[in-house]
Amino acid sequence: MDIGGTKDFEFNIRDPKFLDEQALWEEAKRVYSKCKDCRMCVTYCPSFPALFDAVDRHDDDVQKLSKEELALPLELCFHCKQCYFKCPYTPPHEWRIDFPHLSLRYKVWKFKNKGAKLTDRLMVNTDLVGKLSVPFAGIVNKLNNTKPVRVILENFMGIDRRAKLPPINSQTLVDWYKENRKPVKGENGKIVLFSTCLFNYNYLEKGIALLRVLEKNDLWVEIPEVQCCGIPFFDVGDIDTSIQKAKHNIKVLKSYVSAGYDIVVPVPTCALQIKYEYPLLLPDDPDVKLVSEKVFDVHEYLWKLKEKGRLNQDFRVSMGNIAYHIPCHLKSLNVGYRAVALMRLIPNTKVRLIERCSGHDGTFGVKKQTFDMAYKVGSKLFEDINSTKADLVVSDCPLSSNQIEMATGIKVLHPIEVLYRAYNF
Ligand code: SF4
Ligand code: SF4
Ligand code: SF4
Numbered sequence: 001m002d003i004g005g006t007k008d009f010e011f012n013i014r015d016p017k018f019l020d021e022q023a024l025w026e027e028a029k030r031v032y033s034k035c036k037d038c039r040m041c042v043t044y045c046p047s048f049p050a051l052f053d054a055v056d057r058h059d060d061d062v063q064k065l066s067k068e069e070l071a072l073p074l075e076l077c078f079h080c081k082q083c084y085f086k087c088p089y090t091p092p093h094e095w096r097i098d099f100p101h102l103s104l105r106y107k108v109w110k111f112k113n114k115g116a117k118l119t120d121r122l123m124v125n126t127d128l129v130g131k132l133s134v135p136f137a138g139i140v141n142k143l144n145n146t147k148p149v150r151v152i153l154e155n156f157m158g159i160d161r162r163a164k165l166p167p168i169n170s171q172t173l174v175d176w177y178k179e180n181r182k183p184v185k186g187e188n189g190k191i192v193l194f195s196t197c198l199f200n201y202n203y204l205e206k207g208i209a210l211l212r213v214l215e216k217n218d219l220w221v222e223i224p225e226v227q228c229c230g231i232p233f234f235d236v237g238d239i240d241t242s243i244q245k246a247k248h249n250i251k252v253l254k255s256y257v258s259a260g261y262d263i264v265v266p267v268p269t270c271a272l273q274i275k276y277e278y279p280l281l282l283p284d285d286p287d288v289k290l291v292s293e294k295v296f297d298v299h300e301y302l303w304k305l306k307e308k309g310r311l312n313q314d315f316r317v318s319m320g321n322i323a324y325h326i327p328c329h330l331k332s333l334n335v336g337y338r339a340v341a342l343m344r345l346i347p348n349t350k351v352r353l354i355e356r357c358s359g360h361d362g363t364f365g366v367k368k369q370t371f372d373m374a375y376k377v378g379s380k381l382f383e384d385i386n387s388t389k390a391d392l393v394v395s396d397c398p399l400s401s402n403q404i405e406m407a408t409g410i411k412v413l414h415p416i417e418v419l420y421r422a423y424n425f
Helices: 021-038 047-057 067-076 099-114 118-123 126-143 147-157 173-180 197-202 204-216 231-236 239-258 268-281 286-292 298-307 328-333 338-343 371-387 398-408 415-423
Strands: 190-193 220-222 262-265 295-297 320-325 349-354 392-395
Touching: 021 047, 021 067, 021 099, 047 067, 067 099, 099 231, 099 239, 118 126, 118 147, 118 231, 126 197, 173 197, 173 204, 190 204, 197 204, 197 398, 204 220, 204 415, 231 239, 231 268, 239 262, 239 268, 239 286, 262 268, 262 298, 268 286, 268 295, 268 328, 295 298, 298 338, 298 415, 320 338, 320 371, 320 398, 338 349, 338 415, 349 371, 371 398, 392 398, 392 415
Parallel strands: 190 220, 190 262, 262 295, 320 349, 320 392
Antiparallel strands: none
């Protein structure tokens, strides 16, 4: 399917064989037969070593793989998408390799046939967890750092006790903005901020910096009550809930797009979901294309202002040496590294890029059964960060930041917080 002329995926929920078990294993064997001869992705994640070990055990013959051996690589995929944007054989290549969507198809099939544990379903319900936790943020944040509660969470929810849980905001970003909105003329445009669960429920500080930077650039900002983008439900294969979230968000966002607003998103994963996954989830909805074409990564949007000579470049404080982690999903978004370009506008500021996966990607980084694998995936990144002499460590992805902070003890800022500090409000 062609989306906006830039992305093409091997994932068609309208295919009558989409949920057919035999067709699923046949497709897995087809993809595996190419991957086993290529093996380029062996270091990215646990999926490929699991696949190649199984193939090697069966004399290089994918036809001999058992169902369990076919399923394991798909089960272990945490959808970082590295193997998609680095693979030379993705659509429109005739081999049409799309490993992350094959994994998603498997998880959807599994959920339809076997369901998922209630605790796993709760863990991915970021809206529900956020809404229930915010009114009790003080106590929740305290309890989440106590050993007895972590033992309970590990035993009953499967959340590894070593995982760093994101903090809970004492107020949602949406509510904070209602009380603290500053008057602007909006001469640089009207935008809808897709607030994201992570900014709305977990990282108020980052959200405040974001809104102040947008106001400083004379952008008129509205924050409607959208829902989670729906990507966490991919982890358990609950595609129906993802579709439900997509429908709600498209309806809300379409009304703003029709009124001339652009949509700005501060987290690459959420932008990726709206821009490139919603068209696959709602293939018959013409509004999806209208909305997805108006979705911008926040730094991409600010850089557009720079190109028009409209960016406020009144940066007053230098930021020194910055180590910048490039999130995998930002690479998938295909909009370049505009955060880097923006930070390099700050006087006496140098930015070094670190291109390594943090291994987090949703529940994979916190679940007991995958915590060690996730940590191993991120270990090279953690070593790099630990050895850096940088003054600041920066990443656009709050979950990667959380993972880096857990492993290194070094605080990680969002690029927008760097701009906020440089403006010296
Ligand atoms: S996904 Fe593509 S690049 Fe990676 S191992 Fe398979 S064929 Fe090779
Ligand atoms: S998307 Fe990431 S986790 Fe999934 S198979 Fe590809 S590299 Fe591995
Ligand atoms: S990707 Fe963004 S919107 Fe989606 S669940 Fe995560 S934070 Fe929320």
